[in-house]
Amino acid sequence: MSDDKLIQLLRAVKLRPTISRISVMRVLDTAGGEPLSADDLFRRLMEQGERCNIGTVYRTLQQCEGAGMLLRAWDDAQRRSVYRIRQGDAGGPAVCLLCRGCDRSFALDDALLYEHLARVMQQHGVRVADQAVQIEITCAACPRIGYAS
Known part of the structure; x- marks a missing residue:
């Protein structure tokens, strides 16, 4: 850039x-x-x-x-x-998937997904204020878990 x-x-x-x-x-x-x-x-x-x-x-x-x-x-x-x-849309909320094994991150700039997650979190007493939501995953290609070919 x-x-x-x-x-x-x-x-x-x-x-x-x-x-x-x-x-x-x-x-x-x-x-x-x-x-x-x-x-x-x-x-x-x-x-x-x-x-x-x-x-x-x-x-x-x-x-x-x-x-x-x-x-x-x-x-x-x-x-x-x-x-x-x-x-993507700078300033809007985002969902970030972070692999536990290799620390790679994948951003999902999906407003509908974010709104759904925010509603579920609020129902469980989690305060959400237009912050990014981070979800830990294990990616299929992760060398630390042994999925890589």
Whole structure:
């Protein structure tokens, strides 16, 4: 994704396109959908020669997630949050399938599915406030489970 496209996306969600925001979003974009932690992002920014601090990375991630540009998930193996760019309709709720074995994630930007899951969760006392829903799965091609051919 070009910097011009990143600037347009930031402006579309009412965030000023700062160098830090553009740099963080660029790293997430080049990760190809692989979820990255704040530490991973910071390390990659340093490797690229970008000048920022870890606090700026955390603040940028929080602002972009709050604006609906990013999806955050909890990585049990690393015991930290990981982020990736929301595909499709930025700003809308999404369902994220996360493989327990290989940590691959699959985004489902399906409003009807999200609404159904939100209704079921609310019936069971779970508060949902336009957040992404993460469902843990085991994918068929997972090498850790032995399904791969």
